[in-house]
Amino acid sequence: MPSKTDSSTGNENDDGQIQLSITRVPIDYSALTESVRSNRCGAVVLFLGTVREITGEKKTASLEYEAYEEMAMTELRRLIELARQKWPVEKVSLAHRVGHLDPGDIAIGIAISTPHRREGFEAARFLMDRIKETVPIWKKENWADGTTDWVHPEE
Amino acid sequence: MTVWIAGRISENMTDSIQVTVRCFAGLKEKIGKPEFSLVLPSGCSCATFKEQLVAFYPETSVYSSRLLVARNGSYLNDADLINDRDELACFPPVSGG
Incomplete structure (x- = not known):
């Protein structure tokens, strides 16, 4: 299992190919990116x-940001499984912040590795689009x- | 005949079911609590559940038909039936990312 902070919901699947977390601490996008690198892959796509x-x-x-964390994790796993049925996705690491975020902060990070770049871009876009449609997380704007x-x- | 009024039943309680509802985000703010119980007609659909919820908490009518409902981590369709003692989650359209 990945290291957990006491303020995040973390999860890694059995074969170590998927890492998910919903977290109150800043997203370490370097670690996220590094975690999906693989000799079997020629492409790593990172979306922030x-x-x-x-x-x-x-x-x-x-x-x-507020999340229904148990269902969000279930839904994220379902969407990643859908992506893996469409594209040869090797590894996925995904982190979503909850709580208070300031302008410029990273709300979500998705890193994906694939054998070739095209499927990496497509899978990352698919995941991000679907996440915005069905994963139970909400944001409230505090306007200036x-x-x-x-x-x-x-x- | 049973008359349903805003999530309450006026007679014939044997035809009723009760569900627990967790709510989130703007819906939780409108209702003022994260969880509540709702009495529904037995055999009621997810669509009817949403109507009853909005009838019982009129301040949530801004969301009305756009509310999403889930059971055991999976979304329900409007035609899906609600069972007695279901633990449901209900919330407005999502906006993560």
């Missing part, structure tokens, strides 16, 4: 989702003007 300060006319002071809004995608 970071807190954007300006959205249109509005300025973000901070974000609050003092108002707050839960963020929900438009229908």
Whole structure:
């Protein structure tokens, strides 16, 4: 098992190919990237989702992330399994922050290794798109003007 | 005949089921607590569950049909049936990442 901090939900599957965590501490994207490197792979794709300060006319002071952690982990595993059915994904390491995040902070990091670059980009994009649709995690905008809004995608 | 009023039953309790609901994010804020029980008509669908929830907590009507429902970590469809003593999770559309 990977090392755990007491404020994160961590998980590694049986063959050591998948590492997932929902964490309150900053995401170590170097470690995330390093953990998926493999001699069987010619490509490592890393995606970081970071807190954007300006959205249109509005300025973000901070974000609050909340997760339904047990289901989020289940759903992440399901999506990674779907990705592995579509592309030859070797390893996946994924971390999502919860709690208070400031502009520039990393909210999510996904590292994927694949034999070739094309499937790496495609699998990373697929995972990120699906995560935003079905993994039970939410963010609340704390706007610079003092108002707050839960963020929900438009229908 | 049983008359259903906003998650409460007026008569004939044998036709009712009770579920526990965990709620999250904006829904939890609207309801003011992370978990609650709801009495429902037996044989009710997930769609009816959502209607009853919004009827019982009208302040959640801003989410209404967009609410998502899960049982044992899997999403339910509107037509799925709710069982007595189900432990459900209910929440607004997700916005992680």
